[in-house]
Amino acid sequence: MSKRTEKTIVDIAEELQLSVSTVSRALNDHPNISARTKERVKKTARKLGYRPNALAAGLRNNKSKTIGLIVPRISMFFPATISTIIQNKLQEFGYNLIICQSNDSYEQEVALVNTLYSARVDGLVVSTTLYTTDFSHFDVFRDNNIPLVFFDRVPKDYNVKVIKGDDYRGGYIGTTHLIEKGCKDIVHISGPLTCCLYSDRVAGYKSALQEFKLPFKKSRVFYQELTKENAWQTCEKIFSQKPYPDGIFASNDTTAITISEYCRSIHLRVPEDVKIVGYSNDPRTEIVSPAVSSVDQYPGMMGERVVAVLMEMINGRQTAVPRYSQEIIPIQLIERQSSAGKVKAGKKKLSLS
Amino acid sequence: MSKRTEKTIVDIAEELQLSVSTVSRALNDHPNISARTKERVKKTARKLGYRPNALAAGLRNNKSKTIGLIVPRISMFFPATISTIIQNKLQEFGYNLIICQSNDSYEQEVALVNTLYSARVDGLVVSTTLYTTDFSHFDVFRDNNIPLVFFDRVPKDYNVKVIKGDDYRGGYIGTTHLIEKGCKDIVHISGPLTCCLYSDRVAGYKSALQEFKLPFKKSRVFYQELTKENAWQTCEKIFSQKPYPDGIFASNDTTAITISEYCRSIHLRVPEDVKIVGYSNDPRTEIVSPAVSSVDQYPGMMGERVVAVLMEMINGRQTAVPRYSQEIIPIQLIERQSSAGKVKAGKKKLSLS
DNA sequence: TGGATTATTGCAAACGTTTGCATTAAATTA
DNA sequence: TAATTTAATGCAAACGTTTGCAATAATCCA
Missing domain, CATH: 3.40.50.2300 (Response regulator)
Structure with missing residues (x-):
């Protein structure tokens, strides 16, 4: 088990005779840690080959820095293009994207929603199946106030944020x-x-x-x-x-x-x-x-709007209260x-x- | 904060006057929990709307049930097709896939490797940048014995598992x-x-x-x-x-x-x-x-081989010792x-x- | 019926972070 | 110099699971 080589912040703390809290704050550039300490901490972090454990942080913070995306399939031009854009844009914001395909199967869509919820994604973006008419599987997200955005293939009569083409x-x-x-x-x-x-x-x-x-x-x-x-x-x-x-x-x-x-x-x-x-x-x-x-x-525009709206919801600028709102992206012949x-x-x- | 509605196994335990360990085991179908208890636990789990927290489980188990994939871009036919197949196949095995694009930038590739490591993915699949000639950023995975598979655009002279076309x-x-x-x-x-x-x-x-x-x-x-x-x-x-x-x-x-x-x-x-x-x-x-x-x-064949090899490594059937091994997928005019x-x-x- | 075996269940620690609060050290003021 | 403010650090709990081991309950056999 070479897993024993995994360094944690307590290793750093021990090495430096500091408390773990100080180390944690130093790594996160907390304001009331002295510049000198920050330096020392970061240096030994590098030296030890320390890698933060996002799972642990996620558990503690109740956020995973991960967004879920469900599309029918990523081999089709339109969803592929949008996925690409969303992924690149989210990367800029420091978010990972879990891309999933429903393969246009309602059952798969339901299953994916559940596993993405379990993965505690910080937001969910979806373009539904051709045959999704019941949207109750998204209730978990909506009711728990987790940012949820639909695009392109969006629900009718479901109280939620929607971005669609004209x-x-x-x-x-x-x-x-x-x-x-x-x-x-x-x-x-x-x-x-x-x-x-x-x-x-x-x-x-x-x-x-x-x-x-x-x-x-x-x-x-x-x-x-x-x-x-x-x-x-x-x-x-x-x-x-x-x-x-x-x-x-x-x-x-x-x-x-x-x-x-x-x-x-x-x-x-x-x-x-x-x-x-x-x-x-x-x-x-x-x-x-x-x-x-x-x-x-305009897939580019749509993708960017999706991410923008999502980020607003995550950062709380947008009211996360589930309220239907529809945004229409123009089309052009x-x-x-x-x-x-x-x-x-x-x-x-x-x-x- | 409607987050207060999040139910955990301790809620189930309290409701049923059981210990959390019993609840945990019941939910995971552990052999020495009585059928009756399992039934009761699962029933109230449903009733309370319980959703497992994969972050917590991941932290405890040191595995995330998530695989990372890095490709140059998913808008190109070949990587797109492979990604699709990998994603669908992994879904069958109960794994999520985090798809990332390096956009053919070496710096982005390095950054992605690090965030995927932080996310504690259980394995990493990658098709490199056009310009990646130094592969040391993958050392974290190789040295920690985390399954690592390259396909299509693969390293030369880097001791690792490789699946490429002929x-x-x-x-x-x-x-x-x-x-x-x-x-x-x-x-x-x-x-x-x-x-x-x-x-x-x-x-x-x-x-x-x-x-x-x-x-x-x-x-x-x-x-x-x-x-x-x-x-x-x-x-x-x-x-x-x-x-x-x-x-x-x-x-x-x-x-x-x-x-x-x-x-x-x-x-x-x-x-x-x-x-x-x-x-x-x-x-x-x-x-x-x-x-x-x-x-x-034969992108289909390649994708399936990638997942098969990955699963073998994860399940330990394949020796996870970093050893160069090259698998060649045929081509056809x-x-x-x-x-x-x-x-x-x-x-x-x-x-x- | 009592001791031994087996089937269930519970206790408590651990996973690696973050953070409110308490504490100490340093700097400032009167 | 003593009292007060400010800066820097530490303690310990918490996030939600899983699991080795201990403990209890049920069953069995002689």
């Missing part, structure tokens, strides 16, 4: 853009409605159609997990019979890109025959040809090749105000 | 493939040689050239951080004067994809005029056109459009044994 507007803008480019029959491929993200975007899609007096047809909206496989299957369904849509608005970029591939496979031209808009502005949209238009969600120009020859441009 | 072979296979497809003047774009990954691949590249009696020219190898921007610049250099190379082997896919874009921009045809092979088999290689050939590194067919008309196929 999904309604995203749905609206994406659809409007296609209409302005001349599309008259726009399919929307959405995620499951249990997730607020998608219901908001669908609402935006609807209101855009309505505003431009285009009919909303139930058969033109698809609800599915937004995987490549599902996208391909849905394409097969869509293009199994005419009339073909002249625009498709997909609620993520994996889907948008797959649609584009499918169109090529059946010799439909993008954007001439079908225009496509995706969501998230995944960098893949740029390298694919034609490049795919997409709704950017990035126009690319996949939705360029006019609908196929013969149709003329809608004149829009 | 980069020499990857370099060899990638180059050989281009040669077999008829290339005679192959550029190699490599990362900095401080990183074992790249030096191994360069070695593979060299030996392939040698084997096929092609000259190795220093001017045909470039060493740089493998970013998009650098790739573009290097392309400008390469194609600023003739003769153009007829094959390019890039040490990552971002670079390979950018090269392909550059070629299109100057109206060079891929693969007819230039053939391209990348590294890592990033999914982007598939959606780009022409699809880019790449060397797959995935041929795609970017390196298909023959070199431009007029050249005839090399007949290879």
